Amino acid sequence: MSDVVLKVEDLETGYGEVQILWGVSLEAKKGKLTTIIGSNGSGKTTLLRAITGVVPVWKGRVLFKGEDITHLPAHRRADMGLVMVPEGRMLFPEMTVYENLEMGAYTKRARAKLKESLDFVLNLFPRLKERLNQKAGTMSGGEQQMVALGRGLMACPELLILDEPSLGLAPKLVLDVFSVIKKLKDEGITMLLVEQNVHISLMITDWAYVMAEGRIVMEGSGEELEKSEEVKKAYLGV
Amino acid sequence: MEAWISAVLSGILLGLAYGLAAIGLNLIWGVMNVINLSHGAFIALGMFASYFIFKFAGISPFISVFLVLAVGVVLGMIAYFLALHRVILAPELSTLLATYSLSLIIIGLGTFFFTTNPRAIDVGLGSVKVFGAYIPKEKILVGIYSLIFTLLLYLFLYKTWTGKAIRAVSMNITAAKFMGVNTTFILSLAFGIGIALAMVAGALIASVFPFTILTGGVYELKSFVICVLGGLGSPLGALVGGLIMGLLENVLTLKIQVGYVPFLEFLILVIILLVKPTGIMGKE
Numbered sequence: 001m002s003d004v005v006l007k008v009e010d011l012e013t014g015y016g017e018v019q020i021l022w023g024v025s026l027e028a029k030k031g032k033l034t035t036i037i038g039s040n041g042s043g044k045t046t047l048l049r050a051i052t053g054v055v056p057v058w059k060g061r062v063l064f065k066g067e068d069i070t071h072l073p074a075h076r077r078a079d080m081g082l083v084m085v086p087e088g089r090m091l092f093p094e095m096t097v098y099e100n101l102e103m104g105a106y107t108k109r110a111r112a113k114l115k116e117s118l119d120f121v122l123n124l125f126p127r128l129k130e131r132l133n134q135k136a137g138t139m140s141g142g143e144q145q146m147v148a149l150g151r152g153l154m155a156c157p158e159l160l161i162l163d164e165p166s167l168g169l170a171p172k173l174v175l176d177v178f179s180v181i182k183k184l185k186d187e188g189i190t191m192l193l194v195e196q197n198v199h200i201s202l203m204i205t206d207w208a209y210v211m212a213e214g215r216i217v218m219e220g221s222g223e224e225l226e227k228s229e230e231v232k233k234a235y236l237g238v
Numbered sequence: 239m240e241a242w243i244s245a246v247l248s249g250i251l252l253g254l255a256y257g258l259a260a261i262g263l264n265l266i267w268g269v270m271n272v273i274n275l276s277h278g279a280f281i282a283l284g285m286f287a288s289y290f291i292f293k294f295a296g297i298s299p300f301i302s303v304f305l306v307l308a309v310g311v312v313l314g315m316i317a318y319f320l321a322l323h324r325v326i327l328a329p330e331l332s333t334l335l336a337t338y339s340l341s342l343i344i345i346g347l348g349t350f351f352f353t354t355n356p357r358a359i360d361v362g363l364g365s366v367k368v369f370g371a372y373i374p375k376e377k378i379l380v381g382i383y384s385l386i387f388t389l390l391l392y393l394f395l396y397k398t399w400t401g402k403a404i405r406a407v408s409m410n411i412t413a414a415k416f417m418g419v420n421t422t423f424i425l426s427l428a429f430g431i432g433i434a435l436a437m438v439a440g441a442l443i444a445s446v447f448p449f450t451i452l453t454g455g456v457y458e459l460k461s462f463v464i465c466v467l468g469g470l471g472s473p474l475g476a477l478v479g480g481l482i483m484g485l486l487e488n489v490l491t492l493k494i495q496v497g498y499v500p501f502l503e504f505l506i507l508v509i510i511l512l513v514k515p516t517g518i519m520g521k522e
Contacts, residue, residue, distance in 0.1 A: 053415075054415060073415075073420075075417075075419055075420045078417060079418050086416060090412060090416075091413070092410060093409060094405070095406070099402065102402070103403075104417060106403065107417075
């Protein structure tokens with residue numbers, strides 16, 4: 001039990017009358033990188049919304065650090081260390097880079113470590129150092145992704161959820177993002193990654209789930225899944 | 239010459255108070271996407287609060303205004319949960335109607351209890367001579383207080399955790415939730431502060447001009463013109479807009495009849511909307 005940070009049990013949810021998730025179960029273990037892959041419309045984003053609390057759960061449970069958080073409001077989940085780096089980055093565009101990072105450390109437990117976290121983030125992204133007073137909305141996509149990742153790290157996450165961090169980035173920047181994820185993994189940060197870049201994701205992940213039509217259809221280590229004929233056919237285009 | 243100096247100074251001093259009321263409207267729009275049609279009603283409530291405290295306790299409006307500020311925040315937060323919370327995610331028409339009904343209730347009750355007889359607060363501070371023109375000290379205090387409250391708001395929004403959370407919510411409410419911001423509390427607080435600024439502006443203006451429960455409507459309209467003038471979502475723009483409005487109103491009346499002033503104000507509104515819809519200091 002103790003090494004499972006996030007446990008999702010038979011989760012069902014959707015929007016209005018439309019059911020999207022049909023009983024999803026998964027686990028994210030402490031210090032490990034867990035990845036969810038799946039094509040567009042497979043329910044990955046909805047799953048993350050249910051886990052972070054911005055979409056209500058119909059059935060099933062979400063357990064975080066052993067506590068049932070299924071019906072906790074989103075901000076309370078962030079308080080507990082469940083931190084989301086959302087798709088499309090969602091920075092505060094009129095705030096400076098520094099203020100964005102500061103907002104990352106908004107919760108009480110993160111505020112106490114603000115200085116340390118800032119050093120850690122600026123070490124990871126030295127380029128942000130000279131950009132601290134620039135408005136986040138005026139930066140390029142790659143730089144914004146750094147700020148988004150940095151903002152997530154400022155929260156002292158017990159689980160860092162990364163929703164499509166490489167989406168819309170140039171190939172060179174995609175590699176940068178993945179090398180950062182690799183670094184964070186080596187630092188021992190527990191992560192849940194949702195990605196469309198199946199090949200690279202499977203290369204660095206400890207454990208992966210494949211989603212299709214609102215269900216988990218397959219799971220295994222990165223290596224196993226990469227060898228699997230079905231995954232190859234469906235996602236790697238081989 | 240003295241008349242011109244007096245008009246310009248009065249325009250600046252009162253314009254700052256108009257700007258303060260408009261900043262409240264602007265804040266509510268910027269953070270919540272709500273057009274607050276109860277702004278005028280709360281401006282009038284601020285006037286009456288100031289009046290009754292002066293009449294029954296003999297406390298100067300320039301002291302009681304801090305109490306009005308505190309009461310305004312609480313009242314605004316209560317109003318948020320009563321009228322707005324359930325419709326905050328609904329289309330804008332719903333929130334528009336919610337604040338409009340709030341306005342009707344306040345003005346209805348106000349008319350019943352306070353009647354529509356004009357009232358005035360005579361603080362009696364006398365005048366000072368500035369460049370040969372006599373300016374009532376109350377007007378000078380109104381200007382100074384408005385500046386101070388604007389400055390305090392700025393410090394709050396840019397230097398405190400709660401203030402930054404308000405700005406974060408105004409830019410991306412979902413992201414703010416992910417940061418651990420209790421967005422329901424922040425929305426209610428933003429409405430509370432917006433209402434408090436309206437009431438404070440009312441309390442200050444009441445020390446200069448007579449008023450009734452219906453007077454707030456006039457200042458609400460001014461606030462709308464000021465917001466459009468300065469750019470919706472830009473608090474600094476609201477202050478500049480307030481100054482322009484105050485100056486126009488005071489300087490124009492030297493040459494034309496008072497009755498034409500609202501016409502000219504709205505003419506300016508239309509022109510701004512046609513020429514630069516984002517306002518003087520607004521962004522695209």
